[in-house]
Amino acid sequence: MAGLYIHIPFCKRKCAYCDFISFAGREDFLPYTAALITEMRLYAPLLKEKRFETVFIGGGTPSLLPAWLVKRILGEARECFSISDGAEITIECNPESVSEAKLSEYLSAGVNRLSIGMQSADNAVLAAIGRLHDREGFLSAFELAKKAGFTNINIDIMHGIQKQTCESYLDSLRLAASLGAAHISSYSLILEEHTPLYEAVSSGKAILPDEDETADMQDAGIELLESLGYHRYEISNFAKSGFECRHNINYWNNGDYLGLGAAAHSALHIRDKWVRFRNHETIEEYVKALGEGKLPLAETQEVEREDEMFECVMMGLRKLEGVSRAEFEARFGIDPVEQYAAAVSAATLDGMMEVTEERMKLTRRGLDFQNEVLLNFM
């Protein structure tokens, strides 16, 4: 199976913590969509054999696009690629940019999963991190989505952000659960260099909860979500049974995916080689390359077998079920427990890892220290 990712690099406003490639205040949606379509057509003959089980329209803020353009993009994707009937098709939205009409059109275009960026249900927190919506705005967006007929909805929630207390965070989780979200992504803020928030924190203008407070939030959040019927299936992801995000699971299985759009990354098996490549980061370079009929590639890299193995461990151990020994062996011809004997034994002795007949996976403690565990696998 393979996943298809489509990047929409537009935002009404950039959030201070965000380091994704996205541009605020632009409305050149048409030339960008045209370029996306050209890119699909260029890849189509190459990927005839691939079967796509998931599509994910991410951003940026994809819900900024007029619905008919989303329809056009998905229609073209179906023309160019073999997308399964039961494919999971997700679009990311921000509460302030959805409407009833837009959501109905998404549905008719085949979108069957929504991912809404709530981040917090606390108005003080939302204002501090510079989001454009408030709690009420989110609630009405969620109502619209349900009314339109969406049943598979994810809510993104962050912790470790400005003005946030543990209680405020747990309250956001409770709200998401009470609304009946099928899936909750609950991230600890990653303070990235070159973001306005990083500057603000470095200069003392913004204050974040400290490491210990953030860790307390995370631990309390995991416990709460599990008590509310959401099982943790990845470090930061929780779902009701059967609603795990298939698109993301494909990343964690180190599966094939094609990324379209500016700054999108791809990883594909091409003629038995594991190849990673990524697109130009600016809209201008991206549109220009496609206008000239060229693939908009910024970098292409063939991944060595050893590195590919490590990627499978690095990504696979993010899942609570861990790495399937049989699948690893089918891909590489060796059992991972044998390949990484010393690291596995050290991690097991430290109480970080468990090995069963079928899988190797991290314990609760191992998940907290995944980086340290991985160092021994390098």
Added chain:
Amino acid sequence: MAYPRELIRNFCIIAHIDHGKSTLADRLMERTETVSSRDMADQLLDSMDIERERGITIKSTAVQMFYKHTDGKTYMLNLIDTPGHVDFTYEVSRALAACDGAVLIVDATQGIEAQTLANVYLAVDNGLEILPVINKIDLPSADPENAIREIEDIIGLPAEDAPQVSAKTGLNVEQVLERIVSDFPAPKGETDAPLRALIFDSYYDNYKGALSYVRIMDGSVRPGDRIRFMHTGNEFDVTEVGVFSPSLKPVKELSAGEVGYISASIKSVAETKVGDTITLAENPAGEPLHGYKQASPMVFCGIYPADGAEYENLRDALEKLILNDASISYEPETSQALGYGFRCGFLGLLHMEIAQERLEREFDLDLVTTAPSVIYRVILTDGSVVMIDNPANLPSPTEIERMEEPMCLSHIMTPPEYVGTIMELCQEKRGIFQDMVYLEQSRVKLTYQIPLNEIIFDFFDSLKSRSRGYASFDYEISDYVQSDLVKLDFLLNGDMCDALSTIVHRDKAYAKGRAVAEKLQEVIPRQQFEIPIQAAIGGKIIARETVRALRKDVLAKCYGGDITRKKKLLEKQKEGKKRMRQIGSVELPSEAFMSVLRIN
């Protein structure tokens, strides 16, 4: 054919850092067409990178120039460069002994500094004529009148007709050349007497071996002569003699009054000791030239490779470094915390820092350096005496009758407004007041006895910051005095870290222990368990800090676009881990050893 002695002038330039010594030397070489300005590196005499960056000259070199004077005669001018820092007083004194005159540069915007004064006194002691030169008169803030007054008041030299120059623009540099000829005496010495050549520097050349840079006092020397180093007693056959033009240029003979080099296939500069006298084995001089001293290291520290596997490379690097600087001592030592390394001795703190930088830069090594130590004299209860340069080797307190530490006679010159704060600093550093003199209205000279162990930490930096850079400082080692010293140890998670141990005065042990523990708490990264940091004197805990346990070490988000970046982050983390030192169960970054040095 010896150059007529009356047409030779041997001189040096004395100046404070940044007062324009190298620039003036460059101009002199340009004016005498020794080198053309086109192909001259900006500061030719300062050939090592580090020297240039720090604005100081570490190793002295020499250059021979020919100058056609207004009297129509052509003079041979030998400029001998001198190291410009307090750690190298002995080397400076030998370079001065090779000269008959000294050009004293005073910055017209700054006036005289302590270091300059110390060197002027050395020059006067060596019987040199002094020619004051006022530099930087092109700057708007120049006050040549004040500079002249300072020279006359402080040094007691007439300076009314001192050349006023701008070495930068070349203004009036000609006057300096004229005055070198007219003011400085021609060298004395007997060409027919037995050879006596004073070594004022040495240099290791990859092809020629250790070269002795010499001033011929008496006699002459040529290739084929068998020479004897009078202090070491070793004999060698001369393969080449030459002059500095400024690159090495072989000549047939060096004779009394001349400056040049002697090459004799010598394997190490340890054989060519600065201050030693070279004579001929066949017809030796009766007495060596006086003033020879064995330069001995005063400051010691442990030097370890950051990556233990680099030990052999560090040893090779030290061997090579010592080829060119025999004043560094080193011997292998082992630390529980740092593994295999070397205990190295240096003339002073700056000398130590320069050597570390050279090791890292020229030999591409990553080093961990322990806190510097002086040599303590420890009198044991059984009456025997041991000299301790590594705190880890200090016998247990029950075996120690008493301890002694080296003192320094320290001279500080400062504008009067900083006297209060500087006296406070000297008190803090256990200084004993000796004297305070107003050299003139705007300049005070303070004299203190200060333990060397206080000076080697951050005395100089503190002095500079307290006086906004205006105070200058010079010291000489005086005697050992009895002192109430204790060994301060640090324990990480209960395990002692020998590389962090220091010897301090009892009165300062508490404050220092607390400060270092706090600093360690900042620099030790959180680990999966809580780490207690304890400071202890003889088993008694005097300070405690805690590094809290790390709660999470995991990337919250990782999707398709993050994989490559995530791998790089992990590689970086792994690289960082490799540079960590394991103290019991605790991982300590090499920076920890450095950062504790910089504590008041």
